[in-house]
Amino acid sequence: MPQRPAIITATAAIARERAGRIGSGPHPRHPRPAVPDDVPDVYEAILLAPGESKIDVEVDTRLPSAAIFTFHKEDHTLGNMLRHRLLKTAHVIFAAYRVPHPLTPEFQLRIQTDGDITPRQAVVNASEALIKDLGILSREFTKEYELRKAANAANQQQQNIAE
Amino acid sequence: MDYEMDLEPTGPQVTVREAEPYRVDFRLTAVDLAFANSLRRTILAEVPTLALDLIEIESNTSVLPDEFLAHRLGMIPLNSYNCDQDLDYTRDCDCEDHCVRCSVTLSLHARCGSGIMSVYARDLIVVGERINDKIGDPVTTDPENKGPLICKLRKGQEIKMTCLAKKGTAKEHAKWAPTAAVGFEYDPNNNLRHVDYWYEQDAAKEWPVSENAAWEPAANPDQPFDYDAEPNCFYFDVESIGNLEPDMIIQQGIVSLQRKLATTVSVLLGEGEDGHAGGAEDAEMMGANDPDAYEPPEGIDGNMTAYGNGAASAWGASAQTPYGATPYGQSSYGF
Numbered sequence: 429m430p431q432r433p434a435i436i437t438a439t440a441a442i443a444r445e446r447a448g449r450i451g452s453g454p455h456p457r458h459p460r461p462a463v464p465d466d467v468p469d470v471y472e473a474i475l476l477a478p479g480e481s482k483i484d485v486e487v488d489t490r491l492p493s494a495a496i497f498t499f500h501k502e503d504h505t506l507g508n509m510l511r512h513r514l515l516k517t518a519h520v521i522f523a524a525y526r527v528p529h530p531l532t533p534e535f536q537l538r539i540q541t542d543g544d545i546t547p548r549q550a551v552v553n554a555s556e557a558l559i560k561d562l563g564i565l566s567r568e569f570t571k572e573y574e575l576r577k578a579a580n581a582a583n584q585q586q587q588n589i590a591e
Numbered sequence: 592m593d594y595e596m597d598l599e600p601t602g603p604q605v606t607v608r609e610a611e612p613y614r615v616d617f618r619l620t621a622v623d624l625a626f627a628n629s630l631r632r633t634i635l636a637e638v639p640t641l642a643l644d645l646i647e648i649e650s651n652t653s654v655l656p657d658e659f660l661a662h663r664l665g666m667i668p669l670n671s672y673n674c675d676q677d678l679d680y681t682r683d684c685d686c687e688d689h690c691v692r693c694s695v696t697l698s699l700h701a702r703c704g705s706g707i708m709s710v711y712a713r714d715l716i717v718v719g720e721r722i723n724d725k726i727g728d729p730v731t732t733d734p735e736n737k738g739p740l741i742c743k744l745r746k747g748q749e750i751k752m753t754c755l756a757k758k759g760t761a762k763e764h765a766k767w768a769p770t771a772a773v774g775f776e777y778d779p780n781n782n783l784r785h786v787d788y789w790y791e792q793d794a795a796k797e798w799p800v801s802e803n804a805a806w807e808p809a810a811n812p813d814q815p816f817d818y819d820a821e822p823n824c825f826y827f828d829v830e831s832i833g834n835l836e837p838d839m840i841i842q843q844g845i846v847s848l849q850r851k852l853a854t855t856v857s858v859l860l861g862e863g864e865d866g867h868a869g870g871a872e873d874a875e876m877m878g879a880n881d882p883d884a885y886e887p888p889e890g891i892d893g894n895m896t897a898y899g900n901g902a903a904s905a906w907g908a909s910a911q912t913p914y915g916a917t918p919y920g921q922s923s924y925g926f
Contacts, residue, residue, distance in 0.1 A: 470763050471682070482858045484635070484911065498853075505632040506851045512625030548859050555852040562852075564602035565619075566845045572836045576607040 455483035473533045476501055486546065494522070495547040503527065507535040513554040519544045520554075613836035616774075618806060619825045629827040631775045634844040635761060635768065640834050641678070641695065641726060642766040645755035652748045654895065658741060658835040660750065665766045667712045667739055667757055669695070671834040672725035675843055678758045689718045693725035695756040702751075703744035708760040710750065712738025718753075727756055730833035769835045769843075775826030779803040785819055822874070 449469035463485065476482060480500055507525040514537075522540035530583035538549040601621060609616035614684065619627055636788060647659040653660070684693035684780035697715045701708065712729035713736060721727050731738040779801045788794040803826045810816075831837045 441909045470768060474760075475682075476764055476844055497859075502851065503632075504639070505629045505848070506855070508849070509629040510852075510855070512623050516623075517717075523776060552859050554855050555856045557784050558626070559852045559856075561602050561622070561847050563847050565605065565622075565630075566842060568605040569607070569617070569838070569841055569845075570604060572607040572617070572700040576610040 474501060480482060488538070488540075491540055491544045493547060494538070496536055497537040497539070497547075497551060497559055499537065500534045503533060504535070507537060509558060510537060510551065513558050514539060515549060517550055517554045517557070520550050523550075601646050605903075610837070612872070613618075613831045613833055614829065615841065616826075616828045619827060620823060622825070624822050624825075627775070627777070627827075628842055629826070629848060630841075631773050633839055633847050634770060634773055634829060637741075637760050637847045638764055638769045638840055639675050639680075639760050640767050640769045640844040641669045641674050641756050641758055643667060643669070643697070644759065645689075647753040647755075649749075649752040649753070650749055653742050653744050653750050655746075660752070663741055664699075664752075664754055665764075667741070668730040668832045668834045669697075669730040670725050670728040670730060671758075671769070673723055674726065674758055674835070675846070677722040677726065681757050682761070687758070687781075687872050689755060691722060693757065695721050697727060697729075697754045697756060698750045698752070699754060700749075701744060702749040703746055705746055709777045710741045710744060712741060714741070717752065722729070732833055761791070768829060769770040769840045770831050772828075772832045773830070774826070776801060776803055776826040777822040777824060777913070778807075780807065780809040783822060785822075839898065859890065 484498040484500070486496045486498070490497055506529065507527070509526045511523050514520050517543045520539060521542050524536065525535050525537045527535045537551070538547055539550055541547050541550050545553070603622045603626075604620045607615060608618060608620040608622070613870055619630075633638045639690060643664045646657075646664055648660070650658045650662060651657050655663075678695045681693040684690060695849070696719050698718045699710070699715050701710045701714055710878055713731055717727045744750065751827045759767040781788070788798050790797045807824060825912060829837050830841055835843070
């Protein structure tokens with residue numbers, strides 16, 4: 429018995445709320461789905477769709493030795509790093525990247541070379557140089573970090589002895 | 592690829608200034624801004640960690656709704672020791688739903704007998720097997736080892752749930768972030784004038800310099816401004832939230848960048864097999880380069896030479912490729 433009035437009150441409350449809403453604002457014609465279907469899946473921004481290639485290469489026919497690389501599911505992290513290194517790479521006369529729209533997880537990298545190497549090879553060279561630099565960074569960091577930790581431990585010990 | 596050696600004979604240099612259990616402060620030099628910023632971005636967004644992702648609620652008579660509790664549980668930092676190597680993403684795993692290679696199961700069961708009971712992260716208990724003996728433990732950094740508060744229960748209230756922790760990155764959801772913050776600064780004296788300070792009377796007096804300014808000299812005001820100067824010294828302050836050691840966060844960030852670049856290389860060199868754009872140019876490299884042969888070099892220097900030879904021979908012929916033999920003519924561009 430005590431449950432029944434509660435249900436009636438809830439129904440009444442909903443009815444009252446609906447009635448109030450008709451007067452104050454537009455009433456939704458259809459109830460909202462529990463999960464809004466226009467929200468894109470998070471994976472769409474991270475994982476390649478089935479059949480989607482990581483990099484699309486489009487040869488720029490307006491200029492010699494120029495190409496536009498479209499990287500899918502990548503952002504400024506890779507784009508800016510590659511662009512900056514390409515500008516320092518030999519035989520590259522133009523390198524720039526752009527993200528066409530902030531909601532699309534892709535960037536375009538446009539490269540023109542002097543003809544001695546292809547734009548594709550320029551990207552490969554730049555990537556390899558970066559991989560190598562990152563390897564050096566990794567080793568340098570490990571070395572310095574261990575040194576700092578050892579120094580900290582030595583300091584600690586000295587303090588303990590002093591006390 | 593020898594010209595790269597001439598550009599940067601030594602490569603990136605690191606000075607670790609402070610190393611604490613949950614924090615590392617270092618100076619990165621001899622790199623460019625884009626490189627340093629990419630490292631920062633990848634540490635923030637793409638270092639894999641472990642976080643609770645699926646909560647099965649058996650009983651919840653607390654005042655908090657199920658979704659509320661599930662969201663709170665997701666935020667709790669879990670030990671992600673060796674997460675990148677040991678654990679697979681559940682979406683990539685061969686198992687039916689989840690297994691020990693792609694997840695860690697934790698259980699939470701608390702019932703209040705009297706008064707008010709606080710449920711803390713330490714009450715999450717790993718059940719069943721796990722891939723290594725540290726992964727999945729809730730991180731507790733407070734003196735009493737309680738960890739974050741999940742909820743409070745009144746007399747007779749109970750929560751009982753099974754939680755599934757999965758591997759993920761902060762790109763998907765911020766709960767997988769390994770860092771609370773990454774401090775990043777360059778050019779503390781504003782020698783390069785990348786910052787245009789707002790001021791009332793005197794910018795130098797109103798804007799105190801950061802402590803990093805002690806690490807590099809301020810520009811002489813009498814000297815003319817160098818328009819070609821580029822930043823090459825960066826101050827990082829990486830603060831871990833406890834699921835990964837601070838040095839592991841940096842190393843994982845580096846690995847994640849290397850993987851991106853290695854994918855780029857292997858896709859660009861391997862594309863000929865699929866017959867994508869390029870045509871005859873790609874035919875040149877078929878046979879010379881196996882797309883599967885490329886691995887992100889661990890030792891870096893040693894692997895590069897062997898790889899470089901193969902690429903050089905294959906690409907030496909590329910002068911006659913469509914890129915070179917355009918209507919514009921190869922000769923006019925032969926520098």
